[in-house]
Amino acid sequence: MEKVKKYLKHIFKTPMLIVFIFIVIFYGGPSLGKDAEIDEYAVITAIGLDKGEENNIDLSLLTFVPIVTQNFAEQYEVVKSSGKTLAEAIDFAGMHLGRLIGLSHVKMVVINEDFFNEDASSELDYLTRNTNLALSTTIISTDAKAFDFLNTVKKFNTSSSIKADNLVEFNEDYIYSIESTFETFYKGLYSPTHTELISFISLANEDEEGIAIEASTQDSSTTSSSNSQEQTQNNKILNDGQAILCKDGKALTKLSKEQIKNINLLKGNYSTGAIIIDNFYDDIFQNARLTFDIFENKLNYKVKFENGIPVVYINSKVFVKLSEAQQENRLIEENVEIKNISDDAIEALQFKLKEYMRDGINILRENKADLIDLYTLIYNSHPIEMKRFMERLEDKDDFLNYVVFKVSPQIYSY
Amino acid sequence: MARDDSINIWQTSIMIFIIIFANKVLLLPSLFYKDANVEGIFCYIILFLLELGLIALFIFLKKKYPNISFASLVKEKFGTFTLKIIYLLLIIFFLCKLVLIYNVTYIFFKDLIYKEDNTILFLVCFLPIINYIAFMGLRIFGRTCQLFFPVIFIVALFCVIISFVSIKSTPLFFQSSIGDILLSSLKHISSFGDVIFLFIFMDKINYQKGDGKKLFFFALLAIVMIVLVTIAFYFAYSFTSFMHQYAIFDVMGNIKDYGGLGRIDVIAVILIIFLSYLQMGLYLKCFTESFYVLLPKLHKQYALITFDIIFVFIVELLIRNLENTILYGENILPYLSIISFVIIPLCVTIFMFIKKRGERWKK
Numbered sequence: 001m002e003k004v005k006k007y008l009k010h011i012f013k014t015p016m017l018i019v020f021i022f023i024v025i026f027y028g029g030p031s032l033g034k035d036a037e038i039d040e041y042a043v044i045t046a047i048g049l050d051k052g053e054e055n056n057i058d059l060s061l062l063t064f065v066p067i068v069t070q071n072f073a074e075q076y077e078v079v080k081s082s083g084k085t086l087a088e089a090i091d092f093a094g095m096h097l098g099r100l101i102g103l104s105h106v107k108m109v110v111i112n113e114d115f116f117n118e119d120a121s122s123e124l125d126y127l128t129r130n131t132n133l134a135l136s137t138t139i140i141s142t143d144a145k146a147f148d149f150l151n152t153v154k155k156f157n158t159s160s161s162i163k164a165d166n167l168v169e170f171n172e173d174y175i176y177s178i179e180s181t182f183e184t185f186y187k188g189l190y191s192p193t194h195t196e197l198i199s200f201i202s203l204a205n206e207d208e209e210g211i212a213i214e215a216s217t218q219d220s221s222t223t224s225s226s227n228s229q230e231q232t233q234n235n236k237i238l239n240d241g242q243a244i245l246c247k248d249g250k251a252l253t254k255l256s257k258e259q260i261k262n263i264n265l266l267k268g269n270y271s272t273g274a275i276i277i278d279n280f281y282d283d284i285f286q287n288a289r290l291t292f293d294i295f296e297n298k299l300n301y302k303v304k305f306e307n308g309i310p311v312v313y314i315n316s317k318v319f320v321k322l323s324e325a326q327q328e329n330r331l332i333e334e335n336v337e338i339k340n341i342s343d344d345a346i347e348a349l350q351f352k353l354k355e356y357m358r359d360g361i362n363i364l365r366e367n368k369a370d371l372i373d374l375y376t377l378i379y380n381s382h383p384i385e386m387k388r389f390m391e392r393l394e395d396k397d398d399f400l401n402y403v404v405f406k407v408s409p410q411i412y413s414y
Numbered sequence: 415m416a417r418d419d420s421i422n423i424w425q426t427s428i429m430i431f432i433i434i435f436a437n438k439v440l441l442l443p444s445l446f447y448k449d450a451n452v453e454g455i456f457c458y459i460i461l462f463l464l465e466l467g468l469i470a471l472f473i474f475l476k477k478k479y480p481n482i483s484f485a486s487l488v489k490e491k492f493g494t495f496t497l498k499i500i501y502l503l504l505i506i507f508f509l510c511k512l513v514l515i516y517n518v519t520y521i522f523f524k525d526l527i528y529k530e531d532n533t534i535l536f537l538v539c540f541l542p543i544i545n546y547i548a549f550m551g552l553r554i555f556g557r558t559c560q561l562f563f564p565v566i567f568i569v570a571l572f573c574v575i576i577s578f579v580s581i582k583s584t585p586l587f588f589q590s591s592i593g594d595i596l597l598s599s600l601k602h603i604s605s606f607g608d609v610i611f612l613f614i615f616m617d618k619i620n621y622q623k624g625d626g627k628k629l630f631f632f633a634l635l636a637i638v639m640i641v642l643v644t645i646a647f648y649f650a651y652s653f654t655s656f657m658h659q660y661a662i663f664d665v666m667g668n669i670k671d672y673g674g675l676g677r678i679d680v681i682a683v684i685l686i687i688f689l690s691y692l693q694m695g696l697y698l699k700c701f702t703e704s705f706y707v708l709l710p711k712l713h714k715q716y717a718l719i720t721f722d723i724i725f726v727f728i729v730e731l732l733i734r735n736l737e738n739t740i741l742y743g744e745n746i747l748p749y750l751s752i753i754s755f756v757i758i759p760l761c762v763t764i765f766m767f768i769k770k771r772g773e774r775w776k777k
Contacts, residue, residue: 187651190654380586383587
């Protein structure tokens with residue numbers, strides 16, 4: 001008894017212990033008796049947006065469905081709802097699911113290209129501000145219905161270890177594609193020239209390029225859901241490097257992977273890509289097709305003003321490796337020495353790169369889109385001259401057409 | 415001076431580091447960007463110069479009056495009435511600053527982790543601990559800071575280094591005028607002036623010749639680290655810097671799968687937990703000390719109870735979301751900074767002047 005008294009005295013002399021006991025009693029008990037979060041919230045991993053009837057927004061939500069299975073397959077369902085605004089559509093989707101909508105796990109937002117033909121920034125703004133979506137969430141535009149797209153994604157996610165959002169995760173590493181997230185979208189939108197690129201992914205037929213996962217027999221995607229459908233069994237997801245060029249959230253044009261490659265050569269932020277030279281002749285090769293792998297592209301921009309006009313010098317150090325040589329009637333042994341790139345090959349490669357970079361500049365000029373943020377570069381190096389130069393222009397968006405570019409790629413071989 | 419309640423210069427320097435670094439790398443960089451773009455970095459420099467000025471004033475005062483408390487000095491030179499007025503203002507200052515710091519921390523954790531939890535849980539987690547910190551002796555607090563400092567410093571340094579990995583773009587310079595910079599500095603002046611705690615515990619700091627360098631070194635260390643994180647933040651997010659409210663967390667989160675570690679932004683969360691507890695604890699300690707000067711007959715517990723009641727009332731009724739917190743921090747608190755940047759420096763200057771005049775008269 002004495003010991004207990006002593007112990008109690010000790011407890012009351014230690015205020016933090018009392019706080020601990022308080023927390024355990026008042027929060028520990030109720031927390032143990034609480035429902036699992038998964039019963040309260042629907043875990044959404046992807047959102048799809050389509051234009052509906054009467055200007056409504058059709059919302060599709062790829063929902064994770066926790067089911068006990070003997071394999072490790074994750075089960076998903078697509079839930080569709082429609083509302084006058086996005087907020088209303090999300091509420092309706094929650095009602096369909098009988099749960100609150102939890103968007104913290106969303107990794108991908110698929111938007112039908114119709115939104116970008118008008119102005120998608122209001123929908124994206126709602127998602128960013130009101131639902132605490134991470135700014136690193138991927139944005140994808142598609143020509144298919146976002147609902148169909150998510151149904152294909154559902155099959156994909158359920159039956160394979162590759163998740164659909166992984167398909168664009170490493171886009172920025174390839175010379176043919178771009179990074180497309182909320183962050184990159186807003187960075188472009190709030191940049192001085194308000195231009196941004198959105199990754200474009202289409203659904204292809206079975207016999208075309210792309211990736212598809214056949215539904216396995218254990219796939220429980222046939223689990224009934226009032227709003228889910230199974231219409232897209234044969235569709236493939238095709239990430240072909242295409243992108244929508246937007247200005248102020250509105251689509252201007254669609255760029256192909258070749259055009260993206262030309263622009264990326266001016267940006268330099270990629271780690272893999274290939275340049276092909278056809279009909280090449282030198283001491284080793286006769287009418288050959290040479291493929292060079294690009295490992296690195298170190299770009300150095302210098303700006304000078306000549307007679308009030310900015311001249312941009314783009315010095316590009318391109319590190320390449322001749323990785324493939326195709327030519328008729330030659331044995332492979334004769335191509336052992338392909339690592340040694342001849343001066344002729346370097347010259348040809350230089351010419352090709354110049355051509356690509358020139359095309360890239362032309363794309364920027366034609367679309368009045370400063371995708372490489374040249375405005376910032378010129379302004380930061382010569383603020384007063386740049387201000388004067390811009391004041392003289394009638395159409396300030398068209399400033400790239402008056403900038404002189406001097407491109408000099410230098411080739412370094414491994 | 416009771417030996418048990420005194421702190422050495424290392425502990426004081428560590429407290430300076432903690433109080434300067436804490437909560438200046440969360441909301442401030444994005445708020446500065448909103449008003450002054452990349453030139454927001456100059457706002458930091460201007461306000462930190464004022465902060466360093468306060469440290470310099472403290473050192474001058476400490477050299478002149480090594481064993482006298484600030485309250486005794488005020489009482490001696492200006493009388494009891496002025497003493498009570500100044501310490502009442504200090505109480506209001508520390509209370510209001512605590513409300514701001516608490517709200518910034520609360521919103522940070524609510525946005526990122528405890529989305530569904532109510533304010534009461536957060537109060538239960540924070541209030542008892544900062545009350546306990548304020549209740550225990552200054553020496554114990556100094557030792558606690560000393561104990562945690564290596565962890566805090568290493569984690570902070572890690573965050574600073576890693577933040578430079580996230581740099582991807584170049585922001586647009588020369589967009590703001592001097593007016594924008596000064597206006598932004600004035601709007602957010604309330605987030606500075608933290609080293610005022612030195613004056614509150616003036617008689618309890620063991621100061622010897624040459625110790626001023628240590629104080630300045632730790633202050634500059636914190637300042638350099640804050641400026642580096644802010645530079646990295648502006649270069650990482652450039653045009654979208656105003657959208658990212660939690661700078662140190664966001665620069666860490668911007669690094670994709672760094673070294674296979676995945677989400678290393680959690681490290682920034684740990685740092686903010688440590689810093690918030692210690693900073694709030696120190697502020698509450700300053701509040702209780704000022705309360706004791708104002709009402710010397712009342713015990714420490716009364717100061718804490720008074721604080722808890724007013725604090726819960728303000729937090730629960732007035733400030734609950736980010737917009738209100740920013741409104742409060744930008745529109746109400748700057749007026750209170752008159753205490754830290756005008757009244758206290760003015761008092762110190764008068765103390766120095768009076769003594770000099772007195773000496774001349776004696777001669």
